Amino acid sequence: xxxxxxxxxxxxxxxxxxxxxxxxxxxxxxxxxxxxxxxxxxxxxxxxxxxxxxxxxxxxxxxxxxxxxxxxxxxxxxxxxxxxxxxxxxxxxxxxxxxxxxxxxxxxxxxxxxxxxxxxxxxxxxxxxxxxxxxxxxxxxxxxxxxxxxxxxxxxxxxxxxxxxxxxxxxxxxxxxxxxxxxxxxxxxxxxxxxxxxxxxxxxxxxxxxxxxxxxxxxxxxxxxxxxxxxxxxxxxxxxxxxxxxxxxxxxxxxx
Ligand SMILES: [Zn+2]
Numbered sequence: 138x139x140x141x142x143x144x145x146x147x148x149x150x151x152x153x154x155x156x157x158x159x160x161x162x163x164x165x166x167x168x169x170x171x172x173x174x175x176x177x178x179x180x181x182x183x184x185x186x187x188x189x190x191x192x193x194x195x196x197x198x199x200x201x202x203x204x205x206x207x208x209x210x211x212x213x214x215x216x217x218x219x220x221x222x223x224x225x226x227x228x229x230x231x232x233x234x235x236x237x238x239x240x241x242x243x244x245x246x247x248x249x250x251x252x253x254x255x256x257x258x259x260x261x262x263x264x265x266x267x268x269x270x271x272x273x274x275x276x277x278x279x280x281x282x283x284x285x286x287x288x289x290x291x292x293x294x295x296x297x298x299x300x301x302x303x304x305x306x307x308x309x310x311x312x313x314x315x316x317x318x319x320x321x322x323x324x325x326x327x328x329x330x331x332x333x334x335x336x337x338x339x340x341x342x343x344x345x346x347x348x349x350x351x352x353x354x355x356x357x358x359x360x361x362x363x364x365x366x367x368x369x370x371x372x373x374x375x376x377x378x379x380x381x382x383x384x385x386x387x388x389x390x391x392x393x
Pocket of ligand 1: 207
């Protein structure tokens with residue numbers, strides 16, 4: 138069984154966010170939700186996050202996890218805001234990220250003089266490489282995809298891997314690797330899992346949704362990260378995604 142995938146574009150920070158649900162149970166995860174960050178005005182709002190909550194409510198999903206692919210400097214996560222809002226409805230999903238996040242936090246904390254107590258324990262779940270978890274009845278896996286940042290993870294759910302900033306739309310260029318700990322060689326050969334022993338589906342069944350990210354960075358390191366994501370079948374090398382133009386409407390929702 139394949140998940141229902143809602144791909145939602147946040148235009149201010151050019152971020153793709155995903156709600157991924159098990160159609161048999163309506164259990165869901167939200168991948169890389171963001172706050173609306175206006176870098177020019179240095180303001181933040183929750184308009185996009187509130188829209189995610191509206192979609193969750195409309196579909197009747199129960200959000201079990203909020204998944205971050207990585208942390209870096211030019212997107213602000215909405216995970217804690219969503220966790221707080223969902224907790225009021227009795228759901229309180231855990232916020233998960235890769236186990237290497239501690240090293241990234243320490244690097245930024247030293248650079249920007251952030252006290253340890255401000256970031257320690259910020260995440261509820263630290264995924265091991267290839268750790269298996271479930272979205273409802275869908276077996277899923279956390280996959281280490283280093284290069285963009287050293288902690289970067291992808292999430293394999295059904296036949297889709299949500300690869301965060303490891304892959305960009307082709308019109309934007311290759312994913313950047315100029316953040317602290319980034320590595321172009323690691324990025325060029327992502328650590329996608331070994332092919333399944335079972336025959337893969339035909340090419341026609343593949344779904345690719347890519348996104349783009351502005352090239353600039355910002356001096357705001359805390360709990361921020363950028364989130365273009367791609368859903369595609371796992372491969373040894375990063376596929377070249379087909380560009381997907383942003384929807385004319387603010388919220389783009391697709392399902393598979
Ligand atoms: Zn990023």
